[in-house]
Amino acid sequence: MSEQLKLIVEQLNKEPFKKHFSLISFDSLEPEQLLQTLNDVLAEIDPKQAVDILEEMPEHTVKRMASLLSMLKYTPPANQVSSFMQGLVTGSKPVIHPILHWLLQRVPELKKRAYLARFLVKVEIPAEFLQDDVINDTFRQYEELVEGFKTYHKECEQLRNSGFSTAEIRRDISAMEEEKDQLIKRVERLKKRVETLPNHQRMLEQARQLRVEKEREEELAHQKQEQKNQLFQTEQKLQRLQQQLKDLRQAAADVNPESLMKRLEEETKTNAYMVREKLPKELESMRRSVQYLQRVASEPAMGQADVQELEDKIKEVDSQINQLIEKRMMRNDPMDDKLTLYRQQASIISRKKEAKAEELQEAREELAAAERQLRQRSSQAQGADGDEVIPVDEVKRLVVNLRSKGTVYKKKRQLIAELKAEYGVLQRTEELLKQRHETVQHKLQTAEAQKGISGYSNTQEELERVSAIKSELDEKKGRTLDDMSGMVKKLNSMIVEKKSALAPIIKELRTLRQRCQEITPEYEEKKAQYESCAAGLESNRSKLEQEVKTLREEIAQMENQYHHINSMSEISEKLLQRAAEETKAYVSSDPQERKKAIREVYMKNIAEQEAIGKELREKQKTLREGHGGKMEQMELWRDLEQLMECKRKCFIKAQSQASIGQVIQEEGKDRLVL
Template identity: 70%
Template sequence: MSDQLKFIVEKLNKEPFKKNYSLITFDSLEPMQLLQVLNDILAEIDPKHSVDIREEMPDQTAKRMLNILGILKYKPPGNTGDMSVFRQGLVIGSKPVIHPLLYWLLQRTSELKKRAYLSRFLVRLEIPEEFLQEDVIETYNQYEELMENFKVIHKECEQLKSSGFSTAEIRRDISAMEEEKDQLIKRVERLKKRVETVQNHQRMLEIARQLRVEKEREESLAQQKQEQKNQLFHAEQRLQRAQNQLKNIRHTAADAKPEGLLKRLEEEMKFNSYMVSEKLPKELDSKRQTLHFLQKVVSEPAMNHDDLTEVEDKIQEVNMQINQLIENRMRNDPMDDKLSLFRQQAAIIARKKETKADELQEAKEEIANLEREISQKSSQAQDIDGSEILRGDEFKHYVSKLRFKTTQYKKKRQELSELTVEYGILQRTEEILKQQHDNTQQQLQIIEQKKGILGYSDTQEELERVSALKSEVDEMKGKTLDDMSEMVKKLNSKIADKKSALAPVIKELRPLRQRCQELTQEHDENKTQYDGCAAGLESNRSKLEQDVRALREECSQAESQYHYINLMKTSVETQIQRAADEMKAYVSPDSQERRKAIREQYSRHILEQENLGKTLKEKQKLVKESHAPNMKQVKMWKDIEKLMDCKKLCFQKQQNQTSIGQVIQGGGEDLLIL
């Protein structure tokens, strides 16, 4: 709960609320302030709820909040799962009801904003059937079509928003595509000019077009073939699953006997008949009773404090009557009721029967779930490796094959361990040989040093290695020189061919360069014109968006004013109805009805208060009359208290003097003894 409160306070202290609460201040909020905080959050989700709850009736506030919470699909937690308890807690601003609601709203504010926005357009209007005539049906059908179109357009808009494209990127893509288009047009014109010089170019173009069509057809046929292969593969998988199911059913039916099947069917029939005739009707009746009770609670108006006290008094009276009946029943002799024992046994058996039926139903559901999981796992296994689930003899064969493979694995593992041991021995021999080689090298160096030719063996090895490298480098140089000469010849021939081939193209390219410069200038001029036109259109679009935004705000204000007027109308109607009921109760000849009138209640209260005032005035008069002697008596008691204090002090002084004299006398005696 503390984590929940911390989260709520953090969210309320941030944008857009900025409440500046602490945990203590938030926890000490009054019910009306807590309801105002809830209303502020609902106003942030849907702006039409931005009202001051102090200017609104409690039943209207509860109705409005319950309506928006129903649209937002809020489900109360377990401790406030009863809707009557939740409704009463919402009306009085109870913390156990409001705190989980605030936590739920602040967790998913953006999602709920979207839901509230969509509810303005997607919540259907409930029209009675007697009003659904021809014109109304046509308009209602148009309304439903517009709602479906709105759904489609909203989905497309969300997809475009989530796609991540921006207007600048789209414009860049459009400009790049236009440039590519211009280049392609130029390339096509160039190719057309080249092709026009060729004989029978029309026929060749037609053949090329037919070739392209046939290639596209070939690709589509290949795609269809692949799709049909996939369909065939899925159909084979379904057939294989059906065959496996049929095999399982036959396997289960092979061991079954007619008597067992009949017995099982009789048990299922008894269970189903019990469920249909006894258990389900009871549950249905209980659900209907709870529904009727909830509808009755919802249809009743908001309860005041007086209504709550009346209901509590009635509950106490009914409880007292129940206790009296229980006492009367306990006073009677239980031996008189001969059927009580059998009734208790029947009730126990019925409860056991219900529990066993529930357990059987749960077991059946669990078996069905396990069968579904088994089928899903088998299908997943078949999809992964394409193999079936092994059963019976196939599983035994698989186990024997697995045992053979395990024996082979153990043999190979033993061979591997032997090889690793041999590898370790070889490594050790290599190290020993290296040590021996190092020792011989050291001995050779000592001998060379004694002879005066230190480093002779190293220089000889180095000279042999350098001579070998030199011979290899000489061979590589000869090969590379030959290759380079051949490559130079080939490059010179290729350059000459390219020059001869590019000479006419260069001649054609010179006028095209001039044309390109002219076109670039023309493109720059057109681009400046296009940018200016685009800027003007952008400004017009922004103005139109501002106008649309202003009109939407006016529309929302008009809607809020309309709803406010409707609410005021309903409040005035309820006040008029209350006044009429009050007048009816006041005028009615029945004394009980007249007592329920507010005027009678207030007149009784006024009489009670007047009587109370009279008694208080009499008490005041008595107090005034007895004030002087009472004050005199208080003064006398204070004087007595002072006298007693004085006597007490004198007595204490006398006691102190006597104790000092005794001490002095005792000291003198001690001195005499010494």
């Protein structure tokens, strides 16, 4: 049963019904509403059923629905016809739901059946009326028309289901070629006929001018239509621009100072990172590459000995680096391991930051290219005097491209927001790691001073720098030792600058963190109060919504009852009025008025029918009384007919014998003569 309800609700929510039902709302429908839903489905199948059941008598509604269902070949449960009709009257769910389930599964098929039934269901005419020649001829014509409709409908379906064949197309082409030849011959005959006329050149010129003017008229009409299309496109463009302006104004109105300042701060931080860190690094790397290339270009050509010398130096430096790495691994200092972890995290964060900055730069370049393309398209659209208009296909393509770019832009914008949030988290992590590094460095220096090995950590940092330089040497073998030392110095200077730049920020951050710790308990308390208050208000709101829904349903039910009672009251008043008029006419002293009464009319008809019946019974009695004599007379006539037939046969036989004897006598005479 649940599957049946699901199918019914799903079909009713689709086109063309659009009922917007749920399982609960559909199951809670009142009988009148359920009957109206069934009537709407029947109206979709047969438009003649589109009526309001509240404005129709219940017995008429049931009769109409039952006749349509019978015509659609719907079979109610066996041995339950009376309960089925009663369920239709009362709008019972066990009766209505199976009907809806059966109808909604085959709506297109039933539409076709209802359409054909309008023409194929024959009108039943009693046999006694068919004895009239006029009615019989009309009924025969009606049957012939029905049969003709069947034939035409079958042909129509076959034409719809069958496509064009190549043979038919070839025949059409050959027929058109024959028509072309005939037209050419006709034109030649007309030319010969026209040449004999005076002033035929002038007439031809006038006809040519007329044809040119007609073509010009068609061209002007085409231009007019194009201008109308351009005007329509311009109006649509104006509407789109107005909508964009409205959206931009709404977006500007929704922006508050806090969000605007936050967005500006994020953009400022991003631009500051690009200007202070990323771009200088790229510029410096490019400068080093240029210097290296210039140095390589300025140096004389190197021989095999010089190349071998450089390779020996590289191998020597590699061996030194490997020895230092082995010593470091043998020492296996836990403090160093912690610092290595922090350094790795810091390097990962810096690489992520650089990758995101590169993605941001690419997005900005794409945005600039799109803006340049937009300006170019707008300049092309305006033209020299504003006469050029973008074609419809180009506009559609641009709209589709703009929508796709809009979706990509939204995704990129969301990605940038996520990256900015991640950048803030990573920046915060970097600050914490730097603080821990400073604390660990301070503790390490204190421990070194206590142990009498001051400067050991500096040596360790030098080893790490050397290892970093070694990794760069593995990537770029062509760099010299001077470049490595300059890079180390540059890195040291950058680290010092960063530390000096981060020191005031860290101090400010400490105060802010302390302030945050003070405000957090108050925030948690306010949040708990807000959540408890919101939960209470939500529960009250849900209760009120339920009450309002219940009251609305009651109001709708009472309105339906009110309209139904009013309709029944009007019907009762009409019946009472007719009864009063009938009573008035019946008790009236005027004979003419009494004749108008329905009772008098019916009594008169009954009396006439009784008189006709009496007359027919008398005729029947007369026929029965004279039946015996009539039958005897018929037997006598039949015997007389047989007797006359025998006389006729004897007479014919006698004539044939007389003719034969005469022939024999004539032959005997001929023989005697011979």
